[in-house]
């Protein structure tokens with residue numbers, strides 16, 4: 001059974017970026033493995049939840065539920081601390097911020113996991129680290145390094161197309177809407193965020209798996225329960241179902257390497273067909 005290993009930075013990143021693909025692959029008979037780098041404990045949450053429970057434990061049980069609804073058959077926690085968006089998050093004694101670790105050390109651990117899981121495809125992040133979170137940049141670096149030492153597996157980067165994201169951010173800023181995650185960063189960041197559309201290799205239609213994606217997002221309930229302003233997850237979960245399907249019905253990947261010839265054939269089945277942005281009318285305007 002072919003195995004696809006997804007490496008993510010924080011609990012809920014798998015839900016936002018790749019959960020539809022994970023559900024699709026597990027239904028098609030692939031082994032889906034999730035490697036989670038941090039416990040996500042620096043994420044914002046409601047006062048009530050952080051007061052009553054250990055946030056890392058809450059995140060872990062949410063992640064277990066997300067894995068269950070997505071059909072994940074192997075799960076590994078690297079156990080680093082969430083570095084926070086500024087890379088300076090307070091961490092418990094003895095814990096290490098993920099972004100402070102030498103990427104080579106993380107890569108060593110990933111190579112061992114890729115071998116153990118007999119990975120055919122590995123999925124990391126784009127070089128911008130999406131919108132630039134230091135833990136996402138670290139995932140990019142570590143997975144890329146590990147991939148050069150495990151060349152038989154294909155390497156993909158989970159991403160979003162930059163241009164439509166930038167358009168949405170411009171509209172939000174011009175309207176002065178308070179939209180979490182999008183409004184707080186400057187335009188400069190978004191001009192370099194994620195991946196130009198022309199470099200995207202696969203646009204996976206996950207609309208048939210949108211219920212699993214929604215369930216995965218819902219599993220991360222503490223993320224949606226922040227009391228210091230609306231959060232991305234809760235905003236998304238409040239969308240009417242047809243809008244949710246439209247906004248989150250596709251997932252995006254850039255192919256970096258195709259692995260050995262056996263794996264190259266796998267990619268077309270698992271993620272294909274290849275995306276061709278030139279066919280899109282919106283881009284010609």
Ligand SMILES: [Zn+2]
Nearest residue numbers: 009010013133
């Ligand atoms: Zn993240």
